[in-house]
Amino acid sequence: MLANDIANTLNHDLWDASQYLRFGDERLRPAIDLLTHVPPLSPARILDLGCGAGNLTAILKQRWPDADVVGVDGSDSMLEKARSEAPGCTFLQVDIGAWAPDAPFDLIYTNSTLQWLPDHQQLFGRLLSFLRPGGCLAVQMPVMHDAPLRLAQVQLARSPAYREVLGNVSERRSVLTAQGYYDLLRPLAATVDIWQTTYLHVLKGDDPVVQWASGSSLRPYLEKLQGERLAAFRGEYAQLMRQAYPPSADGATLLPFQRLFLVITI
Numbered sequence: 001m002l003a004n005d006i007a008n009t010l011n012h013d014l015w016d017a018s019q020y021l022r023f024g025d026e027r028l029r030p031a032i033d034l035l036t037h038v039p040p041l042s043p044a045r046i047l048d049l050g051c052g053a054g055n056l057t058a059i060l061k062q063r064w065p066d067a068d069v070v071g072v073d074g075s076d077s078m079l080e081k082a083r084s085e086a087p088g089c090t091f092l093q094v095d096i097g098a099w100a101p102d103a104p105f106d107l108i109y110t111n112s113t114l115q116w117l118p119d120h121q122q123l124f125g126r127l128l129s130f131l132r133p134g135g136c137l138a139v140q141m142p143v144m145h146d147a148p149l150r151l152a153q154v155q156l157a158r159s160p161a162y163r164e165v166l167g168n169v170s171e172r173r174s175v176l177t178a179q180g181y182y183d184l185l186r187p188l189a190a191t192v193d194i195w196q197t198t199y200l201h202v203l204k205g206d207d208p209v210v211q212w213a214s215g216s217s218l219r220p221y222l223e224k225l226q227g228e229r230l231a232a233f234r235g236e237y238a239q240l241m242r243q244a245y246p247p248s249a250d251g252a253t254l255l256p257f258q259r260l261f262l263v264i265t266i
Contacts, residue, residue, distance in 0.1 A: 026201045026212075030259050031056050031111040034140045035063070037193065037263050041136060043067050043106030048089075049127075050096055050113025054082025057089050060109060067106075072096055104132045112216070115141040118174050121184060124264075128188055131266055139262040141175055142217075143196065147258070148244035149213055156237060157221055165229070169220050178260065185264055193263040201255040208253050209241040210234065 035056075043064055048057040051071030061069045069089040073079050079091050092099075097117050108127055117123055127137055144150045157166035176184070178194045185192045203212060214222065218237070225233055247253050 026199070026203075027112070028055065030140050030197070030199060030261075032059075033197070034111060034138050034261055034263075035059065035109070037261065038107065038109070038136060038138050039191075039263070039265060041107055043135075045103065045105045045107075046070070047072070047101065047105045047108045047110075047130070049108055049110035050116075051082055051091065052078045054079075054085035054089070054091070056109070056111055057082060057091075058086035061086055061088050070101075070105075072099060101130055104135070105130055106132055106135045108135070108137045110138070111140045112142060114139055115172060115175050120174055120176055120181075124181070124184060125188060128185075128264065128266055133266060135266055137262070137264045137266075139260075139264075141260050143175060143258045143260045144217070145171075145173055145175070147256070148240070149209060149255070149257075150217060152237060152240040152244070153213070153218055153221060156233060156240075162225075162229070162233060165224050166221055166233075169224065172217075175260065181260075181262055185262070189264045189266050191263075191265045194261065196258060196260050198256050198258045201257055203253045203255055204251065207238045207241065209245050209255055210238045212255060213237075213241075 041064075044067060046060050046064060046067045046069045048054075048060055048069065048071040051057045051073045052075070054071055057069060057071040061067070069086070071079075071082055071086070071089055071091045072094050073082070073091070074093065074096060076093060079093055082089075082091050096113070108130060110127075114120070114123065124137075131137060154171050156162055157169055178196060182192055182194055201212075203209065205211065210218070221233065222230065245253050245255055
């Protein structure tokens with residue numbers, strides 16, 4: 001995994017908030033599912049790690065209105081949206097892979113973020129160190145490395161037509177297995193709750209899987225391409241996605257999307 005690619009993804013303004021939120025309802029559902037599994041708490045300080053456009057930060061503030069809720073992210077455009085979405089919260093633009101808080105939190109909530117960061121063996125212990133005793137770390141991450149959505153991106157990037165430009169983009173295979181997380185976290189935690197769920201997202205419109213991926217996993221590839229090569233890459237990827245995820249009789253496309261959840265208390 002290349003550190004420069006991860007830093008560019010997390011710290012530079014690569015993310016288009018409007019594109020990411022195009023499927024806002026579908027992206028929100030697993031985030032809410034994660035929140036419902038957080039144990040009863042009366043947190044004074046909450047961290048939304050990788051807060052993006054702030055829609056979940058606002059929900060955290062609504063759930064615990066007396067808490068000091070802090071959102072951190074690397075994208076200026078996302079944070080601009082977040083500040084308008086959740087005006088009662090504090091937002092910081094930081095390198096979330098290197099940042100450390102100046103005071104501990106009672107709850108760290110992180111939705112679809114940690115998959116972008118390397119070395120989870122070290123990362124999770126570091127995040128747990130940001131918690132007060134009795135605190136909770138709640139995590140949701142996509143587990144799509146072997147799905148056509150992600151495999152096609154990597155295969156195209158490594159093909160002769162694109163490898164000169166895209167060959168060094170990280171495959172981002174940092175997510176461990178459920179067993180791997182249990183073995184890692186059980187000695188460090190009071191409780192560890194782990195589960196996986198496959199969501200069947202019903203997507204509509206032209207090439208909806210491409211539109212979905214363009215707001216997340218496809219973004220690091222698109223940012224390195226321009227002009228005809230960018231159009232060609234998107235066109236080839238779209239053809240592969242139409243084959244892998246054909247539309248239903250009513251024109252909608254079903255996208256099976258697997259996610260891993262962890263709720264850890266210390």
